[in-house]
Amino acid sequence: MDLDGDEIRCHYEKNGLGEFMRLNEETCTLLYDGGGYLGQYSVQIVVEDFPASVKNQILNEAKPFSTVSVHLLITVESGADCSTVPEFTGVSPAGGAVIHVLPFGEVQLNITVDSSVSEIAVIGPPGLFVSPMETGRDSQSSVALSWVRGPNQFAHLLSICFAANTQSLQSRIRCIWLQQTRTDPLPPGTELKCKERELQMSLVLPMSFLEKLHVSDLQLNDPACPVFYNTTHVTTTFSLTGCGTKRMHLGSELLYTNTLRSINPNSTISRVATLILPLACRIPGQQAKAPAVKISIPSEVETFGAVSFWIEFHFPGEGPMAAETRVPRMRSLPPVRAARELRSTGRMDTLDLHVFSNCSLAQAELMVGRCVESDTQDFVNSRPLLNHGCAPGNGTFEILTSTSTVRIYRLYLSSLGIMGDTMFVECLVHLCVSTKQTQRCPDPCAETTDKTLINSILTHNYTIRSGPVRLIKTTETSTTTANPTLTVVPVAQPSTSQVAATSTSHALDRGAFWVVAVSLAVLLLQFITD
Missing domain, CATH: 2.60.40.3210 (Zona pellucida, ZP-N domain)
Incomplete structure (x- = not known):
């Protein structure tokens, strides 16, 4: 369309569909006669405008005012029943309609098709809103269009074109025009x-x-x-x-x-x-917009207090949690054999690993992520006892307790392949608090639990290590070696500038087992979100 009244002509270079297509150069209409091979073809049509007097001239001698290239991608598919081609109903704007739009004017249109289609494809100027397609009870499909004329540098004539598509058919394409009405400048003093x-x-x-x-x-x-x-x-x-x-x-x-x-x-x-x-x-x-809201995040000490973590080893049915370990409630069934000490060798076969925290926060839960065992203090060679808080095999079984800040694991040493006289244990621990009163922190070992930590507040992860744990049963009169050293190392968090603290403490001698503890200054509050 040319509002200046110029003569429009089109021409194109023939391609693989050239013998099956005809172009009316005066009306710029491309006709396909059928017979082409199935596939996709690219067609470039050149549109030119000439003076109105060109009708009485030879086109080759006239020079166009402007030249515009239009690229089309044509798909040839197998034959179909053309009686089912979608048709637009009367409420849809007529093709070629011109709508005058004043500054800051809004154009609202409804496009309706008389059948159910896969899409109603629409193209138009920037800022054109097209609603999702809806299908009514009468199988009619429709979309709503909206466009607001704001300050812009667009041409004063803009087009909106639309077509309805089924799986293999397309309606006739309709185009309407938005004419941005020009206004006179307002006088001084307005x-x-x-x-x-x-x-x-x-x-x-x-x-x-x-x-x-x-x-x-x-x-x-x-x-x-x-x-x-x-x-x-x-x-x-x-x-x-x-x-x-x-x-x-x-x-x-x-x-x-x-x-x-x-x-x-x-x-x-x-x-x-x-x-x-x-x-x-x-x-x-x-x-x-709504006013900005500033959220103040409390420090870890303000949330959990100054807490301690430590490891203890006890015989089944002994130690501070004896009432819970004497007749234990196990997360999963242990081996058929009963917990016992090894025969004549004097080596222990069953041992309970206790992990403690002294946090007094009512909703705080102690989470043990990973525990490994090694024959040497440097942990160059280690074997897993726990993986993400869960037993990796038949040698470690969790004992359920009524205290949320205590975790107990029963170790069957021979099943774990621990055959030496001494072992060292290292565990990764942290505290968790659910921000909802009706929920608990996610259980990493529950098969049906969503393991994504949502609505939970966590401390740093901390690594705690035991001193040497003697696996030979000693008598009351046996002497012990010097107290070992316990090292506690906070695991550095990404993007933090906190300095990892290391402290040592002597363990307490309780027969053949070491009870160890250290007080930690916790540093950072961490949110884990989806």
């Missing part, structure tokens, strides 16, 4: 003010601009809202929520619009000038 707090808009317009108008015929969208005038100015003040003011969105801006226009009370044709003056208030997006 004032339009937006009062956001009062939600009002006010206009002052010089009377010199309205010399050829009957100012008594001026009105807003709602005729009941007053428009005042005197010998020098026309004025009006109206609410952003009344007087027919429309509210819409222009990108990230909130837009309020109204129109001052002159209405001819007579139905006869008149030579009296008319006025259509769009009025708009634009509120930037950042002013429409």
